[in-house]
Every structure is written in structure tokens, then in C-alpha cells.
Amino acid sequence: MALKDRIMADLKEAMKNKEQERLRVLRSLKANLLEREISERKDGEASLSDEQTIEVLMKAAKQRKESIEQFSEGGREDLVASEKAELEIINSYLPEMLSxxxxxxxxxxxxxxxxxxxxxxxxxxxxxxxxxxxxxxxxxxxxxxxxxxxx
Missing domain, CATH: 1.10.10.410 (Arc Repressor Mutant, subunit A)
Incomplete structure (x- = not known):
């Protein structure tokens, strides 16, 4: 199963199970993936490869890490916890990173x-x-x- 398809299937599952935080993150990822797909289009439709999907996920993870850093500096621990939870969900779709x-x-x-x-x-x-x-x-x-x- 392609990574994008797995994300979409998990999105549906999160809707069924009423997992609000996971649903919010997966919807955000879906929007990012759709945006990338549209930018890749030449004539007609384009679908993203797993490599391109991973690039989108890495960008989203990087944004969360930067947000965590900024919220920590600002003393907003409530937002730090939220961003860490989102980062954990995104990381579950990324391959194991090298040490x-x-x-x-x-x-x-x-x-x-x-x-x-x-x-x-x-x-x-x-x-x-x-x-x-x-x-x-x-x-x-x-x-x-x-x-x-x-x-």
C-alpha cells in the first residue's frame, strides 16, 4: 500500500473512531499532499510517489519541530505538548531516520x-x-x- 493511501485510510479510521487530534493532523497532511500534487501536475492528473510523500511529511515534521522550539522559548507549554503530539503522529509515517x-x-x-x-x-x-x-x-x-x- 502506498504511503499516501495509508494516510487516507488512517484518516477515515480516525473519523470513524472520533480521534479528534489525529484527525486534525491527518487532514492537515492530506491538504499538504494535495497541494504538492497540484504543483506537480503538468497535463491532467499527477499522483505522488512515496518519495515525494515522504518529502511532504518531512517538511511538516520540520515545521512542528520549529514550532516546538519557538513555543518552548515563549513559555507556552500547552502548545508545546500539542505540537509534540502532532509530531509523533507525523513521525509514525516516516521511515526510521539515521542516527x-x-x-x-x-x-x-x-x-x-x-x-x-x-x-x-x-x-x-x-x-x-x-x-x-x-x-x-x-x-x-x-x-x-x-x-x-x-x-
Missing amino acids: EEEVREVARDKIAQLGAENMADMGKVMGAMMQELKGKAEGSLVSKVVKEELS
């Missing part, structure tokens, strides 16, 4: 493979890393690791 150590191993391999020696080569390494780790690791973590390895 920092696993990203570091890939970074070392890429740096050796590309012959990168200093920070001037960061763009080249980041491009190759993000292409390989798309949907498996967050860009901010990859960037941090590559900076540390090239320093």
Missing part, C-alpha cells in the same frame, strides 16, 4: 570518495550527501556532521 553516527560514517565515505579537504568543498559534499540520504536524515544534521568532518 548521527550513521550519518557521520556516510559523510566520511563521501568526503574520501570526493577527495574533499576543507570547507571550500562543503557544497560538493552536501549535494552528494543529500542526494543519497534524502528521506533518511534531516538536512540540518547532515550539514552539522559535514562541517565537523571538514574542519
Whole structure:
């Protein structure tokens, strides 16, 4: 079953079970997916691949993490709890992310493979890393690791 189809099936299930918070998050994801589908259309209809669906989910997760950070700084613990609950629901649809150590191993391999020696080569390494780790690791973590390895 495609990831998008699973989200839609879970949306229906949440409606039946009257799970209000889960329903709100899944409706939001459905809207994001529909928006992405429309932007991908050329002629007629377009359907998203699992990879594209994961990109949409990662963007939604990133937005929730940023909101959690901002609400924490503002002392709004009620909103932090709400955003964390939403993030947990979104993460249930995302594949398992790589740990920092696993990203570091890939970074070392890429740096050796590309012959990168200093920070001037960061763009080249980041491009190759993000292409390989798309949907498996967050860009901010990859960037941090590559900076540390090239320093």
C-alpha cells in the first residue's frame, strides 16, 4: 500500500473512531499532499510517489519541530505538548531516520570518495550527501556532521 493511501485510510479510521487530534493532523497532511500534487501536475492528473510523500511529511515534521522550539522559548507549554503530539503522529509515517553516527560514517565515505579537504568543498559534499540520504536524515544534521568532518 502506498504511503499516501495509508494516510487516507488512517484518516477515515480516525473519523470513524472520533480521534479528534489525529484527525486534525491527518487532514492537515492530506491538504499538504494535495497541494504538492497540484504543483506537480503538468497535463491532467499527477499522483505522488512515496518519495515525494515522504518529502511532504518531512517538511511538516520540520515545521512542528520549529514550532516546538519557538513555543518552548515563549513559555507556552500547552502548545508545546500539542505540537509534540502532532509530531509523533507525523513521525509514525516516516521511515526510521539515521542516527548521527550513521550519518557521520556516510559523510566520511563521501568526503574520501570526493577527495574533499576543507570547507571550500562543503557544497560538493552536501549535494552528494543529500542526494543519497534524502528521506533518511534531516538536512540540518547532515550539514552539522559535514562541517565537523571538514574542519
